[in-house]
Amino acid sequence: MMRVYLDFISANLKSQMQYKLSFLLTVVGQFITAFTSWFGLYFVVQRVGAIDDFTQGQVTICFSVIMLSFSIGELFGGGFAVFARILGNGEFDRILIRPGSVLLQVLFPHMDFTRIGLLLQAVLVLGIAIPKSGITWTGAKAALLCLMILSGSVVFFALFLLSATFSFFTTQSLQFLDILTYGARSFGRYPFCVYGETVLKFLTFVIPLALVQYYPLLYLTERKTSPLYALSPAIALLFLAPCLAFFRFGISRYKSTGS
Amino acid sequence: MIECEGLSKTYRVARREAGFGNAVKALFSREYETIQALRDVSFSVRDGEIVGYIGPNGAGKSTTIKTMCGILTPDSGKCVINGRVPWRDRKKHVREIGVVFGQRSQLWWDIPVAESFRLLRDMYKVEPAVYRRNLEELTELLGLREILKTPVRNLSLGQRMRCEIAASLLHDPRILFLDEPTIGLDAVSKLNVRRFVKKRNKEHGTTVILTTHDMQDIEALTGRILLIGKGRLLLDGNLEELKKHISPKKTLHIKYQGKTPRLFEGIVLLEEKMDDTEAMEGQMKLSLDPGGLSVSAAIEALAEQTNLLDVSVTDITAEEMVAALYKEYEI
Incomplete structure (x- = not known):
């Protein structure tokens, strides 16, 4: 079964690569555009020196963790961006009459490989931030950083899933839901505490992005030592469960389109 | 199942x-x-x-x-x-x-x-x-x-x-x-x-x-x-x-040569066409209800009047049936 999905990916990759120059330019474009947002951050923090006691290197860790998570989430969740079309053109009917996972059939043929540009940029910035952050790196802390990225990717993936699921219920444009994904990416450039108590609570208990960024950063910088802070990214993974349940509910409300 | x-x-x-x-x-x-x-x-x-x-x-x-x-x-x-x-x-x-x-x-x-x-x-x-x-x-x-x-x-x-x-x-x-x-x-x-x-x-x-x-x-x-x-x-x-159920009626399609046959009880003319006036060849599309008049009796009666060249008998087509059904159920 897994082989089928790998076949999907390779077929998709092949068709995206069919126009090599266009593919390459999009990747490069993504890479460069991503830098503009990093420069924006760089100069702001340069001027003010530190944000809420976080040094420039530490803020950059936040930035790159969120960017990396976002780009991984979007790379895998590319199918969600075109989900309304999948529902509208009958592709979803085809997915449902095959004995495979609905989610994987949606995702694998639509992975957006041009996101590699964004991904590379985020890795590069992370590489710069790690030595500059003033964090005394240990094996455990490196593992925590990886966990932050992993959980962050899952949370962004879940957010893409969540906003796609709304397509089951309405045919209207749902661009306001982009605030969940693109909005969160912009917000996430700074440690989430800078937005105040209310926003931080929202990002802790409703959309757990602070659990993959702010709280573990406190642990990394040794402002907090409770293991709870180190485990918070793992707790954030739970966010996927209600999103998946909502997606299942959406399938049961699927209307299909006229033949 | x-x-x-x-x-x-x-x-x-x-x-x-x-x-x-x-x-x-x-x-x-x-x-x-x-x-x-x-x-x-x-x-x-x-x-x-x-x-x-x-x-x-x-x-x-x-x-x-x-x-x-x-x-x-x-x-x-x-x-x-x-x-x-x-x-x-x-x-x-x-x-x-x-x-x-x-x-x-x-x-x-x-x-x-x-x-x-x-x-x-x-x-x-x-x-x-x-x-x-x-x-x-x-x-x-x-x-x-x-x-x-x-x-x-x-x-x-x-x-x-x-x-x-x-x-x-x-x-x-x-x-x-x-x-x-x-x-x-x-x-x-x-x-x-x-x-x-x-x-x-x-x-x-x-x-x-x-x-x-x-x-x-x-x-x-x-x-x-x-x-x-x-x-x-x-x-x-x-x-x-x-x-x-829709229609037990049969459609009779005849080609004849000679005198135009006179119609009689139990048979209804649907269409009529003269192919060749000089040779007196024509066609007729007739409808009959086999409950009242049997197909063989109808053909016999027609054959007595004129020279039948060709005869075909058909039920209503499936298409006609569906159209009638849609009409009957008002859908």
Whole structure:
């Protein structure tokens, strides 16, 4: 079964690569555009020196963790961006009459490989931030950083899933839901505490992005030592469960389109 | 074995009047229209049956098929197919069914047919030996050998449909759903598809559920039809019986030479045409009710008056029957 999905990916990759120059330019474009947002951050923090006691290197860790998570989430969740079309053109009917996972059939043929540009940029910035952050790196802390990225990717993936699921219920444009994904990416450039108590609570208990960024950063910088802070990214993974349940509910409300 | 009982499904569709003003209004308040796609639909199909499902556009044919395929979840009612509820046990259920939607391709657009087949093989986990046998058989019967290496997007409609049918049968399904399988096909392709479906049903005992607007599909393939209109199942019966129910009348088509025959009680003139005035050759289309006047008596009476060159007797066609049924049930 897994082989089928790998076949999907390779077929998709092949068709995206069919126009090599266009593919390459999009990747490069993504890479460069991503830098503009990093420069924006760089100069702001340069001027003010530190944000809420976080040094420039530490803020950059936040930035790159969120960017990396976002780009991984979007790379895998590319199918969600075109989900309304999948529902509208009958592709979803085809997915449902095959004995495979609905989610994987949606995702694998639509992975957006041009996101590699964004991904590379985020890795590069992370590489710069790690030595500059003033964090005394240990094996455990490196593992925590990886966990932050992993959980962050899952949370962004879940957010893409969540906003796609709304397509089951309405045919209207749902661009306001982009605030969940693109909005969160912009917000996430700074440690989430800078937005105040209310926003931080929202990002802790409703959309757990602070659990993959702010709280573990406190642990990394040794402002907090409770293991709870180190485990918070793992707790954030739970966010996927209600999103998946909502997606299942959406399938049961699927209307299909006229033949 | 398919058993459906009391299936109902409604859709809510947003609607607005045309025009910019109304578009703005729709931003704030929307009017919804509830469409009852299925109302209390019940029927059952035995293993190995071929059932034709007919009804005008928008009657609920596709909704029923999609419910049986596990694509749609009905609001209420039961449907059990081979002991499973399609939408609840979707993955196991779809392994045992094959589906062809005439209007939509089930194959991957950009890749060659053979590769699509291989993807399906992996997806349905078809045993290599079984796959080879099925592929060989289907390639032979549907004449696919030349087109296996062609990408789907380059196929003609008829070629594509043959590939779709092959694709739906690679995993030996017990039930085959065909939603308008002959739509847009040329005469030869239509005949091929019909012949193949019939053969498959006979040799493999595959149950076939078929929707179509082409009554010749129904006539060629199935004895039993289900008529659906406005979401309700209106009739479930045998094609011949339905024809009789609608109209027992026979149509008599004669060609004659000589005197124009005089008509008599029990026979009604539908059309008349003179082919050759000099040679006195003409044609007549007559209608009679065999309850009042037997066909043989009518022909005898006509033959006494003139020289009959040709006589043909027909029932109403399936097309006429469907039109009459739609009229009778006001759908």
